[in-house]
Every structure is written in structure tokens, then in C-alpha cells.
Amino acid sequence: MEKNRPLPAQKPLNQETIAAIATPPGKSALGIVRLSGPSALETAAKFLQIDPQNLKPRTAILTRAFLRGEFIDEVIALHFPKTASPTGEDLIEITSHGSPFILSSLLKAALESGAALAAPGEFTRRAFLNGKMDLSQAEAVCDLIRAENQASHRAALLQLSGGISKALNQIKAPLLEMLAHIEACLDHPEEELPPPPENEFIFSLHQTHEAISNFAATYERGKKILSGPRICIAGLPNSGKSSLLNALLGRERAIVSEIPGTTRDTIEESLPLGEMTPLLIDTAGIREQASDAVEREGIRRTQEALNNSDLALVVIDRSREISLEEEKALLSIANAAKKGNKPAIFALNKSDLPRRIGKDWEGISVSALLGEGIEELKKILSTRLIQETLGHEVLITNFRHHQALTEAAKEILLAENSIRDNVKKWEERAAFHLRQCLRFLGEVTGDNASEEVLNSIFSKFCVGK
Amino acid sequence: MEKNRPLPAQKPLNQETIAAIATPPGKSALGIVRLSGPSALETAAKFLQIDPQNLKPRTAILTRAFLRGEFIDEVIALHFPKTASPTGEDLIEITSHGSPFILSSLLKAALESGAALAAPGEFTRRAFLNGKMDLSQAEAVCDLIRAENQASHRAALLQLSGGISKALNQIKAPLLEMLAHIEACLDHPEEELPPPPENEFIFSLHQTHEAISNFAATYERGKKILSGPRICIAGLPNSGKSSLLNALLGRERAIVSEIPGTTRDTIEESLPLGEMTPLLIDTAGIREQASDAVEREGIRRTQEALNNSDLALVVIDRSREISLEEEKALLSIANAAKKGNKPAIFALNKSDLPRRIGKDWEGISVSALLGEGIEELKKILSTRLIQETLGHEVLITNFRHHQALTEAAKEILLAENSIRDNVKKWEERAAFHLRQCLRFLGEVTGDNASEEVLNSIFSKFCVGK
Numbered sequence: 001m002e003k004n005r006p007l008p009a010q011k012p013l014n015q016e017t018i019a020a021i022a023t024p025p026g027k028s029a030l031g032i033v034r035l036s037g038p039s040a041l042e043t044a045a046k047f048l049q050i051d052p053q054n055l056k057p058r059t060a061i062l063t064r065a066f067l068r069g070e071f072i073d074e075v076i077a078l079h080f081p082k083t084a085s086p087t088g089e090d091l092i093e094i095t096s097h098g099s100p101f102i103l104s105s106l107l108k109a110a111l112e113s114g115a116a117l118a119a120p121g122e123f124t125r126r127a128f129l130n131g132k133m134d135l136s137q138a139e140a141v142c143d144l145i146r147a148e149n150q151a152s153h154r155a156a157l158l159q160l161s162g163g164i165s166k167a168l169n170q171i172k173a174p175l176l177e178m179l180a181h182i183e184a185c186l187d188h189p190e191e192e193l194p195p196p197p198e199n200e201f202i203f204s205l206h207q208t209h210e211a212i213s214n215f216a217a218t219y220e221r222g223k224k225i226l227s228g229p230r231i232c233i234a235g236l237p238n239s240g241k242s243s244l245l246n247a248l249l250g251r252e253r254a255i256v257s258e259i260p261g262t263t264r265d266t267i268e269e270s271l272p273l274g275e276m277t278p279l280l281i282d283t284a285g286i287r288e289q290a291s292d293a294v295e296r297e298g299i300r301r302t303q304e305a306l307n308n309s310d311l312a313l314v315v316i317d318r319s320r321e322i323s324l325e326e327e328k329a330l331l332s333i334a335n336a337a338k339k340g341n342k343p344a345i346f347a348l349n350k351s352d353l354p355r356r357i358g359k360d361w362e363g364i365s366v367s368a369l370l371g372e373g374i375e376e377l378k379k380i381l382s383t384r385l386i387q388e389t390l391g392h393e394v395l396i397t398n399f400r401h402h403q404a405l406t407e408a409a410k411e412i413l414l415a416e417n418s419i420r421d422n423v424k425k426w427e428e429r430a431a432f433h434l435r436q437c438l439r440f441l442g443e444v445t446g447d448n449a450s451e452e453v454l455n456s457i458f459s460k461f462c463v464g465k
Numbered sequence: 466m467e468k469n470r471p472l473p474a475q476k477p478l479n480q481e482t483i484a485a486i487a488t489p490p491g492k493s494a495l496g497i498v499r500l501s502g503p504s505a506l507e508t509a510a511k512f513l514q515i516d517p518q519n520l521k522p523r524t525a526i527l528t529r530a531f532l533r534g535e536f537i538d539e540v541i542a543l544h545f546p547k548t549a550s551p552t553g554e555d556l557i558e559i560t561s562h563g564s565p566f567i568l569s570s571l572l573k574a575a576l577e578s579g580a581a582l583a584a585p586g587e588f589t590r591r592a593f594l595n596g597k598m599d600l601s602q603a604e605a606v607c608d609l610i611r612a613e614n615q616a617s618h619r620a621a622l623l624q625l626s627g628g629i630s631k632a633l634n635q636i637k638a639p640l641l642e643m644l645a646h647i648e649a650c651l652d653h654p655e656e657e658l659p660p661p662p663e664n665e666f667i668f669s670l671h672q673t674h675e676a677i678s679n680f681a682a683t684y685e686r687g688k689k690i691l692s693g694p695r696i697c698i699a700g701l702p703n704s705g706k707s708s709l710l711n712a713l714l715g716r717e718r719a720i721v722s723e724i725p726g727t728t729r730d731t732i733e734e735s736l737p738l739g740e741m742t743p744l745l746i747d748t749a750g751i752r753e754q755a756s757d758a759v760e761r762e763g764i765r766r767t768q769e770a771l772n773n774s775d776l777a778l779v780v781i782d783r784s785r786e787i788s789l790e791e792e793k794a795l796l797s798i799a800n801a802a803k804k805g806n807k808p809a810i811f812a813l814n815k816s817d818l819p820r821r822i823g824k825d826w827e828g829i830s831v832s833a834l835l836g837e838g839i840e841e842l843k844k845i846l847s848t849r850l851i852q853e854t855l856g857h858e859v860l861i862t863n864f865r866h867h868q869a870l871t872e873a874a875k876e877i878l879l880a881e882n883s884i885r886d887n888v889k890k891w892e893e894r895a896a897f898h899l900r901q902c903l904r905f906l907g908e909v910t911g912d913n914a915s916e917e918v919l920n921s922i923f924s925k926f927c928v929g930k
Contacts, residue, residue, distance in 0.1 A: 023496065023563065026489030027610050029588065029930035030497050032560075058525040060543055070615070071622060078525055078543070093560075095497075098489065098930075099610040101618050123494065145492050145564040150535070153566050157536060465494035465563075 015089070015126075017043050019110035020118035020464035021103050028098030033106040034464070035115055036123055040090040041079065046113035047106075048077055048094070057081045065096065067109040073102045087123050088130025121461025125454060128446060135446020135457070136164040139398055142461050143226070149276045150386070151225040155395050163394030164401070168441050171211050174204050179434045182427045196427060198419050205419075209412040212441075215396060216405035222397035224310065229278040229385050231271070232305045234333045235315035236326050237285030240349040243368035244315055245269065245282045248378065274382045281305045303336060310388050311381065312337040312344040316361060319353035343384050347377060400457075404443040411437035480554070480591075482508050484575035485583035485929040486568050493563035498571040499929070500580055501588055505555040506544065511578035512571075513542055513559070522546045530559065532574040538567045552588050553595025586926025590919060593911060600911020600922070601629040604863055607926050608691070614741045615851070616690040620860050628859030629866070633906050636676050639669050644899045647892045661892060663884050670884075674877040677906075680861060681870035687862035689775065694743040694850050696736070697774035699767055699798045701791050702750030704782040705814040708833035710734065710747045713843065739847045746770045768801060775853050776846065777802040777809040781826060784818035808849050812842060865922075869908040876902035 017037025035044055041052040049063045057079055065072040076095040085091035096102050111117060128138040140159035147153035178201060185193050233241045248271055267282040283302035306312055314333055322330070337344040346363025352370050364380060366373035396402050415433035418426045442448055482502025500509055506517040514528045522544055530537040541560040550556035561567050576582060593603040605624035612618035643666055650658050689695070698706045713736055732747040748767035771777055779798055787795070802809040811828025817835050829845060831838035861867050880898035883891045907913055
């Protein structure tokens, strides 16, 4: 199999020692410069007062750093030998005062001592090339650093811990078995091995196709998690949706008026809500019969917003009775949410007025006007969003992975079809497609990643990572 | 002596464990959260998978961090016991991926485990309170982080290494001896000790006054070093000063014209020059007799600029002869520089034209027009500035220190006067002023710093330092 052919990009023979600043630019208490590579220790010893022979692994030592004989700073040097280093190479971490002048002087000293300036993502790339992680894990490092909420953070952590590899290995196992069976028959026709069990293969391929497709489909959720969850505010006209949006945000954002249908554009605002910052989407009021074309367009947008949300916040005016027609409209929202498997939370607004809505209507009482019940509503929204977006299964969050999985699923269908169609030499064709499928699955974990692919992936990283 | 009275600000009895993010905000490879205080280990053990009993000092261990049971990140934990920690307390450094979400989660976990959020500069304040450094060293930490060029960086390092204490101890030694002598006589009049040697005291006080004044006077240079060195461009009208400024900057900054006296405002621009970024100050041309009031004002500014500079760059048009009157004007520049003990570098401009200036005029040939000699000129400027500003003696760079030294010098004069005036009981008065002097000197190193003084100093620090 192609899988075992080492490419130059994977096993560089003559690796340099690289150096970079690993902390963000700016003045702070501490900053870190790190060096990784076969001569990290010897390079560091050229500008630090350390003895490479007597450096205890993983033990912090206080030493002095110099640039061209000029004292730079007292620093803490920490050596990770290649057996215990994140890059799989000798690694030195130098922690200094967090002064940009000191950090750039340390980097300069490292470069003048023979280190090369690390390319973006080169530390992680080396971790990948040295077999410390697969490519999907390396990509997760970047996602992890960028994650801004608990859901995206958890998704990145699951990937970083090798979740994608594990899922793919489960998918690959029956394919490898099948391929071995077919190849044995093809390679040794003289041995009269039992013929491949066609129906069993079709069943197994069908299951595998489903597994790959389902995995690929998690990309929809993964994408949403990366971009943050969305709450759609919907309801009848004049139920106080815009007032509630303002009350949740704690400031005037939407224009509020007594005239039903004032909100026609969809308004989107970020709402800090505990660990998350969901996008709050205000919509036009839903009516079964819209009065004019502009309003109809607003309603179309509401339905679209509902489809693209993770949670529907349905606002109902509890100070008046609901007509049958209005009830229908509200049910249409609830149904749209249900269809999309999204929770709907009902807020009974105008709790400052006497309740006149029927007893059947249940939900959390709020007064957007007085701010009553707003904090409680926020808590409920936060809890439900965490339930909705915080899963413990591995999600696909990367377009590259999604693409490779989609292609892999296609190959499974082609393999299945070659058996079903009972074409001549179906074994050869099925084996070809199985190999193709495995190749696409391998792309996710970077089994045969070309220099080009790696360059494109790691160029998105920051320097020092 | 007041000096020995411990103030509450200096020896807090019941110290909390504090926590802060120690790296700048922003996404990067690595970030650090640190905890310092008597229960740093126990606090960290509440959210890291570490065993405080079995943690080897200064040894990096890979562990997992949690916030409310949710996995945050794999981190490196490093424990510095109070005997070997920069704060003089148990200290834990936690290095994670450089994600703001992860770092704030780690901080949250530390706070929820019982740590208090560190105030700005509180780590350094504790280092001071625990006797790991004096106040002038603590203040140098802030200067070191802010230093943007080699000169200010070196000044901060010299202070951080205790340079000010050392200098002050030399100054204090004879004062303490004198005070002991006087106090012995005052305390035990019955013992008939030999009377204090008045003339010897006057001589010694005179010397000490000089030492303190000289030390305080380094503040002028110290200030300049912090703000960066200054180069003043001066010369006769129409010698090409503005063209040379533009050539040095590599872009059009000053208006250049054939009409002598075009530059009337003083132009200031930063010139990146190797390790330094001096301010380049273009001035009006100097003439012995200015033609009008505006030009006279320009000349006054030139002389002022010369006084406030570290180096004079004198531009001379080498393509024409210099009149006696012009020679006088140029000599006045050279003399002004000499008087201020500042180097003057002569640039013979217009090397693109035939040389017609007298052979006696020496300097570096340049053509601002063609850019000839500009790189060489930059090298010379850089070398001279480094020679001028990079000293190895300790400088006063802090207004607070300068003030205290000035007051201390005044007290010495008052002590000297009480002896000279031969007032009754001069011993008592001299002893009083000597004690006052020592108190002011002690202010620099923070011997009796009040909570108020410490608050004002450390509030300028960043959080995490």
C-alpha cells in the first residue's frame, strides 16, 4: 500500500534547530522563547550560562542570557529531552521577563548561535513529522488556541486527544479486513480460497458508508460550534421581541414601537451568556397572513433564521388573549423548531400587566419593560445552549476533513456498486475503490500528506506554535 | 531608629495566595498562569492532577487542568518552593496552550480553588515585602519590561541587580559612623568621650553631599536614556540639513528648497538605527546675523535643541568655500556641543558636486541627493550614540529616587551648617539632619515605605508581574 511509502516531507534527514518567541507580542510579566531540534541544547549553551552535559531533564534552572557578550536577562531554562518533548526533539524553553526588547534579543541570540527562525506552525509540524500526533491532532492545536467558547474549546480538545483517529480506526477496521480478503483471492487464484461473501460485503459497506456519512455530517454542528451558537427570537407581531432583545442586551439595540411589524430587517447581536457568546437574532413577527410584500420578506427571513439557529426563543404577549389564527402561527414556529430538532423556549412577556392569556400557555414570565425575569431567562438559555452544543463525541470542524470524508464515502458507494452490478472482475474494482477510500480517510490524519498540503495547513498557524 | 519599626504593609501576617495570567493577551503558542502564596501548592492541586506531597521542586510535570470538572488543557506545572522562588513564597507556574479562553479558564479555576486575583505588580510587591529585592529593584522590574532600547534596558538591568542599593550603601557608611559617634556622645555625656571632630565631619559631609548630588544628577542622563537619545542636525543655511534628514529617514519628511532658511520649525523624527531609535531633530540654519525675527527664533531653537541633544550632526556644504563669518557660526555650533560634552559629527554634504571647501574641513562625505555615504553615516552615528549612552554605572531613572536624593542632599547641607554655625547643641541638630538624610536615602530602597507609597508604585505595574 502507498501508505507505507515515506515521503521526504515526512522524514527530513537533516533537521535544523529552530527558534521562536512562543508568547504573544506585548509587555507582560513573562515571555517564552523556545528552541527545538537536534542541537537545541548546544545552541542554547552558546548564549546561556548552561552546561549541556549537566542539564537535568525537565528541571528549571536560573541562568543568565547574553547577546554578543551583552547581558540580556536572568532567565529560567527548561530542557525537555526528545523522549519527553512535545515536538519529539530536544526542546529548550527559556522564560524571561515579558519585555519585547528582551524576547527579541533572546531570539536574536538563538539565531546568531545557529538556530533557524521557525516557520509558522513549525513546532507542531515537527511534532507531526516525528509521530507525536497525527495531522488532525496537529490541526486541532490551531483550533484549540483559537477557541473562544466552551463548545469550540471542547471540540478542539477532543480532536487534540486523537478522537478523529480513533473514530477513523473503527471505520477502517472492516474495510481493511475486506481488502485483505479480496487481495488474497486476487493474489493467489491458484489456492482456491473461498470466494468473497458478496452479500456480507454489501452489508458491511452499507454500514461503513453510513458511519462515514454520519461522521462527515457532524461538520454542520462543528462549524456552528466554531462560530458560536445562535438564538432566534420569534413570535407574533407586537409581542415585545425587540424589547426583550434590548432587555437581554441591557441596552437599546432594536427600534421598539407600538406599531406591529416595526422590525423588518433581521437584527443580529452578540449576547455574553456565561461561557458562551451566542448570536441573538431578532426577527419580524410571524403572522399567517402578512399584510405586504416587505413583511412577507421579513417572515421568510424569520423562517430562515429559525432554520439556522440552535434555539428558538418564542416571545408571547401574556397580557392579552391569543386568537385561533395566532395560535396557529405560534405552533408553526414551534413545529419549525421541532422539525429542526431545536429546543424552543417560551417567554411570556409583559408580566407587568395582568395576565389574560389562556392557562394552557406555559413559559417563563418576563417583563422586557421592567427587566423582570431577564436574569432567570438568561440562565435557562445558557443551560439549554450548553446542553445543545456541548457534546462529548468527536465532531468534524475542519473543511479539509469534511471534504476527505465525503470523498471516502463516495468510494464506498462505488465499491458497493461494483459488487451489486456484478461486473466482471468486480474484486479488482472493489479493491481499487477500497484503497481509494482508505487513502481519503488517511488524508484526514495525514498518513501521506505531501509537502504542499502540510505547507498549506501549517501556514495558518502562528509562529512559535 | 525609625528604620527598624516594621509597618503592616511590610510584614502582612495573613497572606493570601494570589493568581494571575503572566503573559500578554492574544493568541499564541504558550501562555502562563502563576500562583504565589503560602497555599499555592494546595490551591493548584484542586484543579490540577498533582499531588502536593510528591511534587519535586523546579521539576516540570505534564498534568491536566480542570474547571468545575471540565477538562481545560494539558499543562506543564512547575513548582518553585519559597526558598527558590522569585516572590519568596511558594510559587506555581502553569504553562498551557496560548489560548485566551484556556488562560482565563485556568485563572478562573485558580480563583474558584481559593486564590485571590493578584493586584497589579503584586508578585513583585511580595518579592519586595519578603526581602527578595529592595524597592528600587522592584521598580526596575517595571522599567526592564518597558525598556525598548539597549541603553534603557541596560540601565534597568543595573538597577535590578541592586546597583542603587550598592551605591547608597557606600554613601551611607560614613553617615552612619558619624551618627553613631554623635549619638554616643549625646547618650553618655558622663563617660567623657572625645568630642566629635568638627572639621573632619565637615569634610566628610562635604564629600557625601557631592556624592549624593552627583548621583542625583545622573537623572538627567537616565531620563534621556529612557526616552531614547537625540541627534540634533545643525549647520549653515542651505547646507542640505533637511535633505540629509530625508536621506537618513529614507523618505520625504522636511520641506527642501533652494531658499536658505526654509526650515524654521524644529522637525523631530524617529530614526531606527540598529539597537536604538534616536530622535532626529532638524533645525534652522545657524547664522551669526539672522535676517529677521522669525529666523532669529529658529536659531534660538537650534541652540536649545543642541543643548537637549546627545549628539550634534553638523552639516556643511563641501561644494563651496566657507566665509570667515560662516566659519565663526560653525565653530559656535562645535563649541556649544563641546561645552555640553556632546560629540559633534561633521557631514560634508553634496559629494555629488566638486569639492571646493578648504582642506582643513574634515568629516564624512555624503550626498543627500544621491544617497551616497548615508549608510556609512548611520553606522558612525550608531556607534557614537552607543558610546555616549551605554554606560556601565548605575543611573537614576526614576523621579521618585531623584526627589529623595535631592532632599537627602539638602539635609547634609543643613547638618554641615549646624556644625559650621557652631550653634549650641549642634550635635543634636546634626544628628537630626543625618537621621533625616538617612530616611530620605532609605526611601529610595523602600526601607520604611508606607502602604500608600507602595500602592502608588505598584499600581503602575501590569497584572501578573
